[in-house]
Amino acid sequence: xxxxxxxxxxxxxAERATYRARHPRSxxxxxxxxxxxxxxxxxWMTKWCGGFPLYxxxxxxxxxxxxxxxxxxxxxxxxxxxMAGHSPPxxxxxxxxxxxxxxxxxxxxxxxxxxxxGEELSRRFGLPLWSFxxxxxxxxxxxxxxxxxxxxxxxxxxxxYCYHGSxxxxxxxxxxxxxxxxxxxxxGPSVDPTGTTRVAHFNDLASVxxxxxxxxxxxxxxxxxxxNIGIVLPGPGFLSGLRELATTYGxxxxxxxxxxxxxxxxxxxxxxxxxxxxxxxxxxxxxxVPCGAYGISRSIADRVGGxxxxxxxxxxxxxxxxxxxxxxxxxxxxxxxxxxxxxxxEAFDRMIELGSQYTEGVxxxxxxxxLPWSVTQLGARAEFRYADPAPTTGNTSAAxxxxxxxxxxxxxxxxxxxxxxxFHNMALxxxxxxxxxxxRHIYLYASAVNDLVSGIPSRA
Numbered sequence: 001x002x003x004x005x006x007x008x009x010x011x012x013x014a015e016r017a018t019y020r021a022r023h024p025r026s027x028x029x030x031x032x033x034x035x036x037x038x039x040x041x042x043x044w045m046t047k048w049c050g051g052f053p054l055y056x057x058x059x060x061x062x063x064x065x066x067x068x069x070x071x072x073x074x075x076x077x078x079x080x081x082x083m084a085g086h087s088p089p090x091x092x093x094x095x096x097x098x099x100x101x102x103x104x105x106x107x108x109x110x111x112x113x114x115x116x117x118g119e120e121l122s123r124r125f126g127l128p129l130w131s132f133x134x135x136x137x138x139x140x141x142x143x144x145x146x147x148x149x150x151x152x153x154x155x156x157x158x159x160x161y162c163y164h165g166s167x168x169x170x171x172x173x174x175x176x177x178x179x180x181x182x183x184x185x186x187x188g189p190s191v192d193p194t195g196t197t198r199v200a201h202f203n204d205l206a207s208v209x210x211x212x213x214x215x216x217x218x219x220x221x222x223x224x225x226x227x228n229i230g231i232v233l234p235g236p237g238f239l240s241g242l243r244e245l246a247t248t249y250g251x252x253x254x255x256x257x258x259x260x261x262x263x264x265x266x267x268x269x270x271x272x273x274x275x276x277x278x279x280x281x282x283x284x285x286x287x288x289v290p291c292g293a294y295g296i297s298r299s300i301a302d303r304v305g306g307x308x309x310x311x312x313x314x315x316x317x318x319x320x321x322x323x324x325x326x327x328x329x330x331x332x333x334x335x336x337x338x339x340x341x342x343x344x345x346e347a348f349d350r351m352i353e354l355g356s357q358y359t360e361g362v363x364x365x366x367x368x369x370x371l372p373w374s375v376t377q378l379g380a381r382a383e384f385r386y387a388d389p390a391p392t393t394g395n396t397s398a399a400x401x402x403x404x405x406x407x408x409x410x411x412x413x414x415x416x417x418x419x420x421x422x423f424h425n426m427a428l429x430x431x432x433x434x435x436x437x438x439x440r441h442i443y444l445y446a447s448a449v450n451d452l453v454s455g456i457p458s459r460a
Contacts, residue, residue: 007455008408015411019050022415025067026055047422049410054419059086061432064419072414073437076421077428080259083284083380084342085430091287094337098330106328113332117285117293120339124266125257125279127295132327136258136282137165139292140221142321143278144169146296147219147252149313150303157211157220157251159202161394163228164221164256165282169196174395201393202226203234205241212249219252219278220245224268227259230385230397230424231376239272252277252300258292261285262428263379264352265345271379287342289334347431351380354429354438358382361442365449380429412448413441 020027030052033039038046045053055067062085064074077083084091099105118130133139144156144167158164160174161183171183172193180194198211202222211217220242226232246253255276257267261284264271269279277300282292307313315321359377362384366373374390376383385391387400410420418441420427427441 007452008404010455011451012404012408012411015408015415016050018415019411022070023050023052023054023066023068027052029055029067044423049407049422050414053422054414061085061088062430062434062437063432070417072417072419073433073440074419075427075429075433075441076419077430078283078288079421079423079426080262080381080428081283082288083262083428083430084287084338085432086288088287088338088342088431090337090341091289091334094333095289095330098333102329105330106325108324109329110327111329111332113329113336114327117332117335117339120336121281121285121293121295124339125269125276125281125295127276127279128298129301130293130295132331133282133292133294134290134323134326134331135165136256136280136292137167138323138326139280139282139294140164140167140170140254140256143254143280143294143296144219144221145321146300146304147254147278149307150300151218151250151252153216153218153251155196155198155214155216155218157198157200157208157217159222159226159394160199161229161398162202162221162223162226164223164280165258169193170221172197172199174199174201201395202232203238203392205238205245208242208245209249212245212251215249217249217251219254221254221256223256223258224260224263224272224274225378226394226397227378227381227426228423229394230391230400231378231381231383231426232391232394232397233376233378234272235392239268239274243275246277254278254280256280258282258284259381260378262351262355262381265343265348284343285338286331286334287338289331291331291335293335342431348380351429351431351433354433354435355380355382357435358427358429358438358442361438362445365442365446368446369449369453371449381426383424383426385425408452409445409448412451413444416444418444 030039040046057065057067062074064072121130122128156169158170164170168189171186172180173183175181180199182193200207200211225234243253253276255274258281261267277297279295308315313319355377359375359382362375372388373386374388376390385400386402391397391400
């Protein structure tokens with residue numbers, strides 16, 4: 001625990017009291033939610049600080065209003081699910097047209113929009129063939145099945161403290177002595193994930209090669225930068241090294257761009273010139289409508305087709321790949337509008353500029369007070385971490401966590417009209433984010449740090 005964390009303990013009570021006083025209706029709704037597990041629609045919603053989550057009244061662009069009438073600049077943006085902003089007008093028009101004018105939200109029939117989206121994803125990410133899901137979790141799960149099928153190998157390789165949705169095989173980390181273990185808190189795994197998965201340290205090609213040397217890895221599954229344990233950027237040569245090692249050892253390279261899409265219109269695959277065999281993306285490409293997708297090379301498609309013709313895999317029915325709602329007409333209409341009219345190259349230019357403005361402002365505050373902290377930018381998103389220099393592996397980033405400081409900053413900002421994602425300290429820009437909102441966020445961050453250093457609370 002840091003000295004700042006100890007001091008935060010003295011300030012958190014005041015922020016909690018302010019939070020409770022400002023949000024009586026949210027508190028009342030939470031207390032009456034007797035038929036929801038954990039009193040919330042999804043148990044992770046209990047991660048919001050203050051003892052209860054804010055309840056949503058309305059949202060538009062980069063702003064949210066809660067049921068108590070408080071307005072917020074939203075830098076959480078659905079943890080990238082709303083990276084296009086809340087209810088972007090082109091998506092609203094497309095969804096309304098699909099529902100009200102055309103009908104057929106889901107009909108087990110393809111739509112013209114699906115091919116448009118597949119072509120656009122191919123243009124952006126380089127892989128020629130795409131299939132749709134309702135989440136990045138499903139996209140990862142199904143893509144991993146394909147990788148196992150075509151390679152004949154049973155295991156995957158992931159990085160310690162990675163995140164790829166709720167895919168069972170990825171909840172495994174390296175402990176302090178370098179041994180694989182199920183990630184702490186893993187709920188009822190069907191099998192011990194150390195039996196399905198090999199684990200390496202991010203930015204450590206030697207540990208990757210040791211794992212691949214066992215000869216049983218079907219695919220390296222990775223984000224180009226870790227994003228759910230703080231932002232951990234790849235070092236020079238790491239990503240190209242992964243590509244080389246995958247090829248050398250007969251493994252496929254699966255790149256998950258679900259969060260790293262913030263790097264630009266083609267994600268880090270575009271900015272870093274990556275050459276994945278499989279690419280997964282989700283959340284943001286639907287403008288808030290649940291969706292995901294995975295792209296594969298023609299080689300993989302041909303190999304799957306050969307296995308299918310021999311009766312060894314079933315990709316047309318109940319072989320474990322697919323879902324009747326995936327690729328429905330509503331989702332593909334939303335994806336077409338989002339990719340075609342909202343998350344454009346021009347939009348990313350502005351979002352990344354705002355991300356740089358935020359990063360520079362936060363770094364200036366950290367430097368002003370000589371704090372042993374860092375802030376890391378990944379295109380339109382940035383995150384501060386209680387470590388300096390910035391962590392280079394998932395384990396070192398996990399070790400830098402400080403739940404008390406997180407609670408302090410999240411409550412301080414929420415009490416003054418700024419929302420961060422509840423899981424970590426990420427701030428994300430969307431096309432509707434205003435420069436004044438970024439300035440306000442930096443100002444409040446500076447005020448929070450000043451109070452923390454001085455030990456004197458400000459009035460909310």
